[in-house]
Amino acid sequence: MSNVIKSKVRQLYHFLKEANQLRFRPVRVLGEQPKVVRLADMPSHPSMQVFRPVRVENTPEIPDTLLRIKRPTTTRCPAPPQTITSWLLPNWDDPSKAVAYAESLNATDDDDKTITILFDDDEQRVSDYADWIELRNAWVAPELAARKAMRFFEVFYDIYSTIEKDGEQLELLVADGHFSWQTTSGVDGLIVIDHPVLLKRIELRFDPNVPEFTIHETDREAELYGSLFVDLQDIAPATLQNRKSDLESSGYHPLGWEDTEAFLKAFIQTVSPLNGEFLNKPSTEAASTTPRLWRDPVLLLRKRVAGIANAVDAIIDDIDHRSMFPSSLAQITGTMDSWEGSGLSEGLGGSGSGTEQAAVIPPVVFNDDDILLAKEANDAQLQIIRRLNHSGSVLVQGPPGTGKTHTIGNLIGHLLAQGKSILVTAQTAKALRVLLGEVPKELQPLCVSVLGSDNDARGNWGPQSALSPSG
Known part of the structure; x- marks a missing residue:
């Protein structure tokens, strides 16, 4: 019988894997x-x-x-001397381009006549240009590397x-x-x-x-x-x-x-x-x-989305090696009648390893006096807590603004009062930040990030967090 149940569980996760692949094609x-x-x-x-x-x-x-x-630190091109500034063509300060200068310029003499002046006519100008080019050439290579x-x-x-x-x-x-x-x-x-x-x-x-x-x-x-x-x-x-x-x-x-x-x-x-x-x-x-x-x-x-496929693959690989499963899988796969006699759920609240004990918490019968809430609650929220106590899992659906986050915050306080640890996960960090606001302030210091990879998440409310009664 246990092989039949394992097969059903395996089929369930293969279905989830195929559905994920159809929805998110691999890049x-x-x-x-x-x-x-x-x-x-x-x-x-x-x-x-x-x-x-x-x-x-x-x-x-x-x-x-x-x-x-x-x-990196970038620098300006060495400034050319005044004797050659007017002769240089545009982009002389761009290290990726060669320097060019005008070979001649038109000027006006004392008689207001236009004359042509050659660049090479002035030995001092030629010498100043040569000295400046040497400085510029020493600047070009490191500046190109810095700009890259x-x-x-x-x-x-x-x-x-x-x-x-x-x-x-x-x-x-x-x-x-x-x-x-x-x-x-x-x-x-x-x-x-x-x-x-x-x-x-x-x-x-x-x-x-x-x-x-x-x-x-x-x-x-x-x-x-x-x-x-x-x-x-x-x-x-x-x-x-x-x-x-x-x-x-x-x-x-x-x-x-x-x-x-x-x-x-x-x-x-x-x-x-x-x-x-x-x-x-x-x-x-x-x-x-x-x-x-x-x-x-x-x-x-x-x-x-790629992480979903990796997680499902890991679960499928682990199925044959596990001897116990959460009873909530029996509800999903329609094998509840066969579950108790299969041995797959035995010891899930007993003296096994910590991982096995955490898989399913055995039902405990509560009176309403045993439901300890830190915030106000209506009858629907109390019903959720009662059903969770008896079934081990509850699916809560509703449009925005109907109190789902408030209910989770209240449920956290109730479970902590029973001495339990709570793992809270969400698709986005924003959803968890909103949920944190619904947790009573006295309980917020108990929140510990266990999987957040960045420094800011360590010790704070991260993308995946755990609450423990011991803090």
Whole structure:
């Protein structure tokens, strides 16, 4: 019976995976991502630094700061002496252009007659020009490098502004292992893949006092961009599982050196053992029926929807290894009658591990006197609490302004009064900030961010937060 129930649960998550794929088609061409920055385009300038991970005794050592981009100092062109200023043609102060001067000028003599003066007629003028050109030439090369670095700095300012505006829908990643292939999709027909396969979430910070941007590590693990291959006819999903397991166990980083390169070489051979090619430098050719892969690290912004597929994949992989499941899945899959006798829910409130105990909390019968609320409540809210106590899960729906957030805030106070911990998740950080306002002020200090990746989220109300009665 337990195999039947596991099969139902597996079917449920496969349905969610397929529905997500139909709604959000994978981005298979790198240029279609919202923002892309090739690290190979980073200028060689003292204001720009990359810190790459190293592996010591088979253990990766990853620096907290991966990239540092200070605003470079630009300077003006040395001023020309007065003797040649009127002779110089426009753009003499542009380091990307050559200097030009007029070979002759018309002037008026003492008798108001027009005469022609040649530039070379005055030895002092010629000498002043030669001395100034020497100063200018010494200024040109470092100034060109500084201005190129400034344009790179401005790219990060644009990314930072985009994240500030739409950070709830976007995430920043470092990526490598550029994969190029023209193949067939079971959904879209003939497609082109032109995108990195090894991705890792990172964090962009800005210090206006320097000013500088820095790219930092997060606690998110590196991921294989499996959505590229979900509906390809020439690849069986099982063939990628070994590479995913290898990545999970070894922690390869997109900015890593030999170990990451070895992983990418193994990956291309997994995709196509006979025809796959690993190139030693980026290819400029269009994608072909021969799968190719090369190293070309980039930073990219992508929409967060890709995380849904990764989460569902992880759940599907975990189903066969679990011996217990939340009883709410029985309600969704229609197997409630078989659930209790299957053994899949035994011990879920007993003396097992902390994870298992947290999966389902056994029902406790409350009288209304046992419902402790910090804010006013109506009969509908009390009914929600009673039903949650008896069923383990409650779905609450309603249009804006009907009190859903107020109800959650009240429910948090009630559960804390019972000695329970509460995990609150939302699709956007804004929704959680609104919810925080509905939590009684006395309870707000108990909120701890457990998954927010940025410094501001640590210890505050972040995109995913937990409340604990112990604070």
